[in-house]
Amino acid sequence: MLNKLSNPELIKLILPLFIIQLGLTVFSIYRLSKDKVKYLPKWAWLLIIIFGEILGCIIFLTIGRERE
Known part of the structure; x- marks a missing residue:
């Protein structure tokens, strides 16, 4: 299924997941420093x-x- 997608379509599919993962990681590291x-x-x-x-x-x- 993924081999039928062009590069721009694949980027549009993966980019939101990457942004969510990055945001969750940054938030978790922030909470780690405070909690x-x-x-x-x-x-x-x-x-x-x-x-x-x-x-x-x-x-x-x-x-x-x-x-707390």
């Missing part, structure tokens, strides 16, 4: 956020932060 964390040190959460991409961000935001 207290659970289970792991901050440097470990940073690695999970960066290398885990979308799933790493979601895991940090759901279980990695201490709620």
Whole structure:
């Protein structure tokens, strides 16, 4: 299916996903700098956020932060 798309069409398809992932990563790193964390040190959460991409961000935001 993707091999039938031209390059501009493929870019239009992937660009919104890239922007969402980038925004979620930046937001997660911002929250990491401001919040207290659970289970792991901050440097470990940073690695999970960066290398885990979308799933790493979601895991940090759901279980990695201490709620006030």
